[in-house]
Amino acid sequence: MLETSARLLELLSLLQLKRDWTSTELAGRLDVSTRTVRADIGKLRSLGYPVDARRGVAGGYRLAAGTAMPPLLLDDDEAVAVAVGLSAVAAQRLGVEETSLTALAKLEQVLPSRLRRRVEAVREATSVVPGAGPPLDLSVLGAVAAAIRGRERLRFGYTKRGGDQEARHTEPQRLVNWETLWYLLAWDLDRDDWRVFRVDRMVPHAPTGARFRPRVIPQDNVVEFVVGRISKGAWKYRARVLMRAPAAEIAAKIHIPVDIEVVDESTCQVEVGSDDPDRLALWMTQLDVDIEVIDGDELAVAFDRLATRLLRAAGDGPRDSSR
CATH class of the missing domain: 1.10.10.10 (Winged helix-like DNA-binding domain superfamily/Winged helix DNA-binding domain)
Structure with a gap:
């Protein structure tokens, strides 16, 4: 018995x-x-x-279904299926990536080694159609998510933009997924300040075991805080443009934090930037508003190059719309 x-x-x-x-x-x-x-x-x-x-x-x-989620028992096959499913959801970027990663971190923490090997075997045998971003390393994401959930200090090697490598010691706060990349918002213990790290450039070290108390993030909206740090901090080229549209309309079309200054009811000025002025010029044409570059020679030249290409594509001149 x-x-x-x-x-x-x-x-x-x-x-x-x-x-x-x-x-x-x-x-x-x-x-x-x-x-x-x-x-x-x-x-x-x-x-x-x-x-x-x-x-x-x-x-x-x-x-029966209750008002709260009680602990569940999973057999070996079910545990592997759930772990693989959570990995797939995180990789597909369906809007529940961080929740999937924290759930995956909880599950993998209690998986026996034989089941971890089965999960890894499925991952290694699976191919994903590549996208524009770097490969998504779920083991790194899982380690970061586990440190955030456990409020545990995280040490990792980090490759900077120029290729230099350095060791970082942080208190990890939140993971943010923006377009094809994952970012970690963390308090850098060596620099005594907030920092944002690209997860694909991180190599986590062994768990430290040292706990920390969460800090108050300077901005209520964590996503806006991280995206603002990423975008403005990465700009190599900056420009100020006049947009002939209301500020509210421009704010609704630009999905990253930018400085918008109201000129009047139908016009505003916006500070924009990018690593590539040609890509910035092409992106701004998709806003479907009239634009005038006030300050930013690189962007003005990029618009000139873009206009030349478009005229060449149209046959070097305007066409009769009735044809």
Whole structure:
């Protein structure tokens, strides 16, 4: 006969099979009396598991949906399937990436080594159509997510933009996914300031085990704070442009934090920037508003190059719209 704790786990596993069990069936599976089954059902209910009891010939016990999510028991195949599924969701960038990573970090923390090897085997045998961004290393993301969840200081090697490498010691706060890249917002202990790191340039070291208390982030909106740091900090070329559209309309079209200055009801000035003025010029044409470069020679020249290419594509001159 199973001990009480082991018997409760076995009972819970049976109830999770999504079917009704009579007390006689459960007693037979657990090798106990129906009275013991009823007592064990009461213990599960006291632990927060909503077990319904239906009377009659077709009745029995069934695990129902409750108001809170109780712990679940997964067999080996189910645990592997959940881990692989969470990895796939994180890689697809469907809007629940960070939640998927934290759930994956919790699961992998308790997976036996034999199951971790199975999960890794599936990952290694799976190919993904490459996108514009660097490969998504889920092991690094998982390590970072686990440090954030556990409020544990994180040491890692970091490759800077120029290729130089350095060691960083941080208190990781949040992961932010923007377009094809992941970023970590962390308090840099060596520089005593907030820093944003590209996760694809990180190589986490062994867990430190040192805990920390979360700090107050300087801005209420974490995403805006991180994106603002990323965009403005990475600009190699800057320009100020006059946009012949209301400031509210421009703010709705530009999905990154930029400085917008109202000129009048139908005009505003915007400070923009980029590493590539040609890409910036092309992007600004997609805003579908009239633009005038006030300050920024590189952007003005880029617009001139773009205009030349577009005229050449159109046949070096305007065409009759009726043709």
